[in-house]
Amino acid sequence: MFDNKFVQQRIEKAKLLKVAGFNPYSNNSKRNTTIEKYLNVNSDIADMEDKRDEKRHYIVSGRIKLLRVMGKASFVKIEDESGMLQVYVTRDNLPEDFYNTIFKKNIEVGDIIEVGGFPFVTGKGELSLHVDSFTILTKAISPLPEKFHGVTDKEIRYRKRYLDLIMNADVRKTFQTRSKVISLTRRFFEDKGFLEVETPMMHPIAGGANAKPFVTHHNALGIDRFLRIAPELYLKRLIVGGFEAVFEINRCFRNEGMDATHNPEFTSIEFYWAYKTYKDLIEITKEYFQYLFEHLNLPTQLPYGDMVVNFDNFIEIPLIESLTTIGGVPAESCKTKESILAYLKTQNITVKPNLNLGQLQGELFDLFVEEKLIDPTFITEYPVEISPLARRSDENPAITERFELFIAGREIANAFSELNDPIDQLSRFEGQMEAKDSGDDEAHEMDRDFVEALSYGMAPTAGQGIGIDRLVMLLTNEHSIRDVLLFPAMKPIHKEEIVEESE
RNA sequence: GUCUUGUUAGCUCAGCUGGUAGAGCACGUCACUUUUAAUGAUGUGGCCGAUGGUUCGAAUCCAUCACAGGACACCA
Numbered sequence: 001m002f003d004n005k006f007v008q009q010r011i012e013k014a015k016l017l018k019v020a021g022f023n024p025y026s027n028n029s030k031r032n033t034t035i036e037k038y039l040n041v042n043s044d045i046a047d048m049e050d051k052r053d054e055k056r057h058y059i060v061s062g063r064i065k066l067l068r069v070m071g072k073a074s075f076v077k078i079e080d081e082s083g084m085l086q087v088y089v090t091r092d093n094l095p096e097d098f099y100n101t102i103f104k105k106n107i108e109v110g111d112i113i114e115v116g117g118f119p120f121v122t123g124k125g126e127l128s129l130h131v132d133s134f135t136i137l138t139k140a141i142s143p144l145p146e147k148f149h150g151v152t153d154k155e156i157r158y159r160k161r162y163l164d165l166i167m168n169a170d171v172r173k174t175f176q177t178r179s180k181v182i183s184l185t186r187r188f189f190e191d192k193g194f195l196e197v198e199t200p201m202m203h204p205i206a207g208g209a210n211a212k213p214f215v216t217h218h219n220a221l222g223i224d225r226f227l228r229i230a231p232e233l234y235l236k237r238l239i240v241g242g243f244e245a246v247f248e249i250n251r252c253f254r255n256e257g258m259d260a261t262h263n264p265e266f267t268s269i270e271f272y273w274a275y276k277t278y279k280d281l282i283e284i285t286k287e288y289f290q291y292l293f294e295h296l297n298l299p300t301q302l303p304y305g306d307m308v309v310n311f312d313n314f315i316e317i318p319l320i321e322s323l324t325t326i327g328g329v330p331a332e333s334c335k336t337k338e339s340i341l342a343y344l345k346t347q348n349i350t351v352k353p354n355l356n357l358g359q360l361q362g363e364l365f366d367l368f369v370e371e372k373l374i375d376p377t378f379i380t381e382y383p384v385e386i387s388p389l390a391r392r393s394d395e396n397p398a399i400t401e402r403f404e405l406f407i408a409g410r411e412i413a414n415a416f417s418e419l420n421d422p423i424d425q426l427s428r429f430e431g432q433m434e435a436k437d438s439g440d441d442e443a444h445e446m447d448r449d450f451v452e453a454l455s456y457g458m459a460p461t462a463g464q465g466i467g468i469d470r471l472v473m474l475l476t477n478e479h480s481i482r483d484v485l486l487f488p489a490m491k492p493i494h495k496e497e498i499v500e501e502s503e
Numbered sequence: 504g505u506c507u508u509g510u511u512a513g514c515u516c517a518g519c520u521g522g523u524a525g526a527g528c529a530c531g532u533c534a535c536u537u538u539u540a541a542u543g544a545u546g547u548g549g550c551c552g553a554u555g556g557u558u559c560g561a562a563u564c565c566a567u568c569a570c571a572g573g574a575c576a577c578c579a
Contacts, residue, residue, distance in 0.1 A: 005548060006513055006530060066540075073536035090536060109529075123537045146514040146528050148540045153514085155571045167514095210579070256578050257504085362579080386579075404579070411579065442578075480572095493570065 006143050013106040014139040020102060024139035029114055031061040036082030042119035042127055052120035052130065060085060060129065061114040061137060063166065066147060069104060075128075078113060081172075086128040087115050093132045103134065109147065110140035158488050171483075178472045178484055180296060182249060185269055185468070188291050192284070194245040194271055199234035201227060201251070207450065208232030208389070210442045211254040214264070227253035232389065232463065233450045235272045236418060240458045247271035249468070260480045261410065261470060264489050272418070272463040278401045281415045281462045282378055285405060286314055289376070296475065304408045304477055310375045316403075318381040319365055327368030340364060354438060358383025358398075373406035382416075388428045388444045390416035412471055415464030422454035 002011065014024040033041070038058055045053060062078035062085065072091040077084055091099035107113065116133035145151040150167035157164040157171075164171050186196065204223075206213035208230030215224050231248050238246050249269045256262060273280065289311060293300060300311040323329045333343035340360040344351060351363050361383050373379075382402040384392060390400035402416035419425050428444075429451065435443040472484040482488035 004513065009530065068538055068541050069535090070538065070541075071535035073538085075538050075541080077539085086539080088537075092536085122539095124539070126537095126539075128537090143513050143529060146540095148528065149515040151514065153510095153571085155510090156514090158571090163514095212578085254578075257576085259575095259578090260573090262578070366579085382579095414579065491570065 002141070004142075007141050010108070010139065010141040010143070013108070014141060017102070017106050017136060017139065022102065022136050024136060026135065026137050028135070029061060029137060030059050030116075030135075031114060032059045034082040035060055035062060035078070035080045035085040038085060038119070038129070039083060039127060045119050045127060046121050046125070052118065054118045054130075056118050057116060058119070058129065059114060059116040059133075060087075061112065063112045063140075064107070064109050065144075067107075067109050072099070074103070076113075076115075078115070086122070086126055087117070087131050088120075088122070088128050089115070089131045089134065093117075093130070094134055098134065102136075107136060108143075110142070110144040111136060112138035112140070154482075155490075158482055159490055159493075161486055174472075174476045174478060174484060175486060177296065177476050178468075181292065181472055181475060182267075182468065184292055184295050185288075185466075186249060188288055189245075189247045189269075189271055192245070194247045194273075195243055197235070197238060197243075197246050197248055198250070199228075199231045199238075199248060201253075203228045205445045205447050205449075207445050207447045209252075209254075210388075210444055212256055212442060214253050214255045229254050230268070230465065231270050232465070233447060235270055235463070236458060236461070237450065237453045239272050239274055239418075239461050240453045240456055244274040244459070245272070258489060260482075261473075263469065263481050263485055266481070267468040268465050269468060270463065270465040272461055274459040274461045276462040277417045277460070278380075278403055278415055278462050281464050282316065282403065285378075285413065285415070285464070292475070298475060302474075304474060305479060307374050307408055309408050309474070313375045315373075315375060315377040316380060317377065318399075319361065319379050319383070320381065322369050322377075322379055323361065323364050326372050327364065329364055329368055334361060334364060356385050358385025358387075362386045370406060370411070371409040374408055376405060376407045376412075378403040378405055384428075385431075387416065388432050389419055389425075391419045391421075392424070407474055410470055410474075411467070412474070413464055413466040415462065418458070418461040418463050420454055420458040420460060422451050425454055426451045 002008070017024045038060055042053075042056070045051060060078070060080070062080040064076055065079045065084065066077035068075045074089045076087050076089055078087060079085075089099070089103060094103070114135040114137050115129060115131045117129045117131040119127065120130050121127050145163060145167055151157060151163050157168075190196065202216065202218075202225035204225065206226035206229045208228070209232070211229045213226040213229050215226055217224055230252055231250070235246055235248060247269055250267065251265050252268055253265050254262075255264065258264065292298070293311060302309045302311055317325070320334055323334045324331045329343060333339045337357050337360060340357070344363075349367065351360070355363065365379070369379075380403040381393065381399040382390065382404070384390075384398055384400050387400040387402050390402040393399045393401055400416055402414075404411055404415070405413040419428065429446045432444040433446055469481050469484050473479065473481060476484060478484050
């Protein structure tokens with residue numbers, strides 16, 4: 001480590017600084033303003049006659065991003081979290097020899113410094129800081145990436161996110177937006193009277209969704225636990241317990257493939273609302289989006305890639321209807337197993353054998369409809385076979401009171417009136433067990449403890465889950481989930497690491 | 504998991520049909536007190552992702568592997 005020539009050079013400079021009495025890792029910061037505040041407070045300097053006010057004095061800190069030395073004067077661009085500032089450093093305004101022997105020789109791009117001085121506007125019209133005191137706070141011994149192109153290699157950007165954040169201001173912006181989305185989401189539901197709760201991340205049975213879990217082991221108890229694939233069943237137990245509106249924002253884990261929209265750990269919000277139905281969820285979802293757009297200052301005609309998503313146009317359509325009106329599948333080809341299979345054959349599409357009617361309708365939807373849903377669309381009335389936790393429709397027992405929300409061709413939310421009939425829930429689980437036995441390894445697990453909870457009576461409830469990562473992707477116009485996760489999952493670079501981890 | 508593209512200096516990238524490696528930025532040295540990716544001069548910097556093969560000779564051709572990007576499959 002640190003055998004690179006440039007790193008060695010910089011380590012040498014850090015030593016020289018120390019010898020000269022300047023701690024290269026000082027924590028003696030006297031900063032009294034941020035760059036953003038400095039620029040705001042001194043915006044009046046430009047209107048002054050001599051374009052300076054030597055009576056004002058500020059101390060700002062930041063990382064050197066650009067350094068232009070011109071003999072006895074230098075321009076340095078420093079950046080803190082709030083912004084970028086040009087500071088003007090001259091030999092004659094610093095202690096004897098400091099400029100020549102310390103600043104010019106041992107200070108370079110990447111170092112974190114603190115400077116004091118007065119505001120002035122340069123000949124080219126840039127509000128800057130005229131430096132009269134200069135402190136090195138932190139010496140960077142590794143050089144930063146190239147100042148103009150920065151770091152673009154995706155592998156470096158994901159593995160060394162800190163470098164990405166140093167070099168790319170828009171990346172910082174994306175993660176600030178992500179943080180705001182989560183904060184606004186929390187505030188939105190709290191303001192509606194929802195209670196934020198925390199339920200287990202390690203489950204004895206991985207339930208609440210159809211997905212493969214990660215397994216871990218509890219040594220003291222000598223038992224395996226599953227990292228949760230969804231918090232659903234625990235949140236519903238809380239509704240049984242008498243809480244009437246709860247939500248949880250946290251991580252879920254699914255042991256499946258990784259791609260532009262899937263990371264093994266991802267963040268969701270799930271909320272459950274007693275004495276409500278999925279119809280109420282449609283309304284609160286529209287309100288939620290309105291709230292987000294308002295507080296994030298986003299246009300309701302939201303650009304996403306080469307699409308424009310119209311958030312003034314929420315659409316609601318039953319799944320079966322969407323197959324025909326949006327997917328272009330003839331209506332008579334959607335109603336029975338045989339007709340669907342025959343239609344798929346004409347389209348040269350093969351699907352897994354032994355699918356039931358509901359599953360086949362789900363296939364048709366995935367194949368012909370999903371990617372066409374650009375404006376926010378609530379797809380309702382899902383077949384009961386693919387909705388093991390949703391309440392049946394009173395009018396039609398083959399379908400459930402459920403919707404999924406699609407935006408820009410992608411699923412953003414899943415919601416339904418909750419199944420609260422314990423006998424029905426038990427038989428749905430049994431149906432899932434049959435599916436599992438006949439080869440569907442993603443069928444829902446049996447959870448008798450949950451059925452027992454329902455047996456004490458769960459008030460009629462509606463519940464919804466929203467994928468926060470995909471939502472943030474949509475709102476920040478990012479097209480890979482890795483670009484909205486600070487530290488996305490990556491394979492280890494060295495084989496040895498895999499061996500260690502498996503031991 | 505399959506297909507496909509990539510991996511060359513700290514970073515961004517050239518390197519043709521094989522002949523022992525090149526630029527810009529950064530860094531060193533020199534000049535320069537209002538620059539904006541400052542400028543001019545000059546210099547240092549490389550196990551060409553790894554391992555095998557073909558060849559007199561491989562960054563370049565072939566194979567395998569690793570990692571990454573993209574697409575597909577899987578995945579509500």
